[in-house]
Amino acid sequence: MDTQVADTLLGSLIDGRYRIRGRVARGGMATVYTATDERLERTVAVKIIHPTQAPEARARIANFVARFTDExxxxxxxxxxxxVAVYDQGTHAGLPYLVMEYVRGRTLRDVLAERRRLNPDEVLAIAEQMLAAIAxxxxxxxxxxxxxxxxxxxxxAPTGGVANLVDSVVKVADFGLARAVEASADDEQGxxxxxxxxxxxxxxxxxxxADPRxxxxxxxxxxFEMLTGRVPYDGDRPVDVAWQHxxxxxxxxSTLVPGLPPALDGLVQRATRRDPAARPADAGALLAEVQVARDRLGDVNSTSTAVLRRVTDEPPVSQPTMMVATVRPAERPTWARLPEGGSQGTGRRRAAPEPDEGLGARLAALRSAVMGNPRGRLAVAAVVVTLGLVAALGGWWFGVGRYxxxxxxxxxxKADAQAQADRAGLILAYGEPRYDEKAPKDSVLGQDPASASKIVKGGTITLTLSLGPERFPVPDVIGKExxxxxxxxxxxxxVAAKGTSRYDDTLPAGVVLDSSPKVGAEVKPGTKITLILSRGRAPVSVPNLVGKSLTQARTILAQLNLKPVETYKDSDKPKDEILGQSPADGAGVEKGTEVKLDVSKGPPLVVVPRVIDLPCQQAKQVLESQGFPVTVALNPNAVARIQAPGENSQVPPGTPVVITCF
Structure with a gap:
């Protein structure tokens, strides 16, 4: 009989905010749930790392959580x-979780499982958005x-469902999650x-x-997989597949799917070269190649029939070249739009027509006919005045009025600048922001055109915004050479600088022990970071002195050229016995180093009671009841006449007392 274990997270409230509603998927590293953000009243996705993905030993979980939180x-x-946007992060039951944007749809793996492989236009449409995210x-x-x-x-897709892959919205998830798990695993497993x-x-x-390539x-x-329906390599063991790469x-x-355009072969082969230096530098460079290939293939197909035939005099063959849908740049979202360039004419300029030999004579006859008639002269004057007014108004408009x-x-x-631009009927655009030591974040550092310059009404002003002072946290370089x-x-x-080095029992010489400013402190570019380096283990090892007498300890330290510094403390231990030391035994120190010794003052003194004039046996019982060893002299059946030490003397506990009876 099969036993199904209920998911204990369903219905639970995480961090007092996220109510788990259902489980979406379970992967190799984490389980994804849908949840309701009860604070903002929206549906989110919650990804919780499996317990097996955190290191098994409890002592390593804190390190993994810290790395995961930083990522x-x-x-x-x-x-x-x-x-896929990340809204929040935290830990639940000791395991880290992410709160992310909930995307209604399915994974590309689900699409490939259903379709096996995709058409080239669908492949390029998905690749553009995927690469834009990675870029x-x-x-x-x-x-x-x-x-x-x-x-x-x-x-x-905006046009309805995920069936229309060309218009679908593609989002990439799990940025940095593999790095967080890998970093934790590296600490323990290499x-x-x-x-x-x-x-x-x-x-x-x-x-x-790993780098962008x-x-x-x-x-x-x-x-490759979207175009062919399979990955290039397989094997019985994962390591066999890895080494085939x-x-x-x-x-x-095209060796697996005949008829694919050569441009697609080129894209795949350039992206998957084994030498990283031969690939596009990053996802942005590959994105540009995908966009150019999509436009070129689209231009070719826009002039083709529904089924393309090879451009030869031969009859059609059985494997036509595959089509890629035409996509005009204006139909792309703004982040994927290529710069629009006007096409340059390639034809030669037309030759000017030859002048008509009788043109001058005809113009002279027309002038005579018009100017010889008073109504004609009036019409000419009206035309001249009208043209003058038009020219004046046009000159004013193009020279002054439209600015x-x-x-x-x-x-x-930024908000105040937008309000000013709105009042002036102008549009704002934003250039590349830059850091500035004095200007606060999102304040305007520069504008183009400059203030008081002429600008067309309704025109655009490009602003450069401040990113605020540029600051870096001092990196953790402790333990590095x-x-x-x-x-x-x-x-x-x-800027790195060497500071005063010091001995250290754990780190070898030349390794960083500390830094000033400390690790994590926010500093500006160009700040000098002073690194304290280890000199390795000190030449003298501190011996174990605990339990020895003060005289013995002084002798041993003198032989090692170390200086004792003594502090007396109350103790039940015998007087002058060493109770503790600093540095501890085995620590490396230099010659002349002070060794602090805690020395016993001896047990606290006790008062000897008076037993004189008591019967000898009674006197003995009184002293022994208070821990004093008793010796009786002369007649034990007589009366105690003398005691040593005397009555009310302060002596260490267990001091022998002699009573003389006669």
Missing amino acids: AKTIARLTHPNV AAHRAGLVHRDVKPENVLVAE NQLMATVAYVAPELVTEGR TDVYSAGIVL VDRDVPAP TSAPQLVSLS YELAEADLVNLKL
């Missing part, structure tokens, strides 16, 4: 219409590391390959490194 914060700053991540310094159909979502082997780039297999390779494999070139898609003065927008906030730490700082426009 989530970076991804949340990535805003693009083709990127935005590359511009932000992110590498996806796990581009595959499972991470590409095909949302409902360079573990986290990318899906069917789409893994050769450099990830051989060197374990790694995503370009994976995107090329996804293009290293040892073999990806075949042209206004550009308002002063520099130093205003100086050269590697210096490279990390230089990459962030910071």
Whole structure:
């Protein structure tokens, strides 16, 4: 009998805000649920990492959660219409989760499972949006590391449903998630390959490194699969598939699907070259190639019939060249639109017509006929006046009337600048923002045209906004060799400098122990970061002195050229016995270093009671009851006449007392 375990998360409330409504999918790393954000009253997707994806030992979970949280914060700053937005992150029952935009649709893997392979126009339409999302991540310094159909979502198209793939909205998910898991795994297991082997780039297999060209390779494999309905390599073991990416070139898609345009073969082969340097530099470069290929293939097909025939004198063959739907640049969304350029005429300029030999004579006859008639002269005068007025008005309009003065927008906030432009009937555009030490974020640094310059009414002013002061957190370079730490700082426009080195028992010489300013402090470009380096283990090892007498400790420290610093403390231990030391035994120190010793004052003193004039046996019982060993002298059956130590003497506990009885 099958037993199905209920999902305990269904119906639960996460972080007092997200009510889990249903489970959408369960993958290799996480489970995705639909949830209601009860604070904002909207449907969201909640992705919770599986317990098996967090390191098994509880001591490693905190490290994984910290890495996952850092990645989530970076991804949340990535805003693009083709990127699944990240709204929130946190932990639930010790496991990290992400709150993301809920996309109504299905994954590209689901589409391929249903259709097997897609038409070239559908492939290029999906590829444009997929690459636009990855290109935005590359511009932000992110590498996806796990581009595959499972991470590409095909949302409902504006024209209805996901069946119309050319018009569908494509969104890419899981930016940085593979990196967070991989980073946690690397700490414990070495360079573990986290990318899906069917789409893994050769450099990830051989060197374990990833950069934007790694995503370009994976995107090329996804293009191959959309065109052919299969991935280029398979094998019995994942490692066999991975090494085929290293040892073999990806075949042209047309070898599996005859009739595909050569331009598509070229796209796939350039994106999947084994040498990263031979691929497009990043997803933006590959996106530009896809757009150019789509326009060119569309232009060719716009002049073709429904079924293209080869342009030869031979009869049609059985495998016609496949068509790609024409897409005009204006039909694309703004982020994917290519610059529009006017076509240049290629024909030669027409020769001017030869002048008519009788033209001059005919013009002279016409002039005589008009000017010889008074009504003709009046008409000519009216025409001249009218033309003059038109010319004057036209000159005023083109020279003055159609212009206004550009308002002063520099130093205003973005909102205030927009209000000023609205009042003046002008349009604002925004250029590349830049950092500025003095101007707050989103204030206007510059405008084109400048203030008081002439601008056509209803024209556009381009503003340059401030990103605020440029600041970097001091990176964590503790434990790195100086050269590697210096490279990390230089990459962030910071300056590395060596500070005073010191001995350390754990880190070898030349490794960074500390920095000033501290790790994580916000600093501006060009700030000098002073690195404190280890000198390695100190030459003298501190011996174990606890339990020894003060005299012994002094002798041992003197032989090692170390200085004792003594502090007396109350203790039950014998007087002058060493109770503790700092540094601890085994620590490395330099000669002349002070060693702090905690020395016992001895047990606290007790008062000897008076037993004189008591019967000898009674006196003995009194003293022994208070812990004093008793010795009786002379007659034990007589009366105690003398006691030593004397009555009310303060002595250490257990001091022997002699009573003399007679």
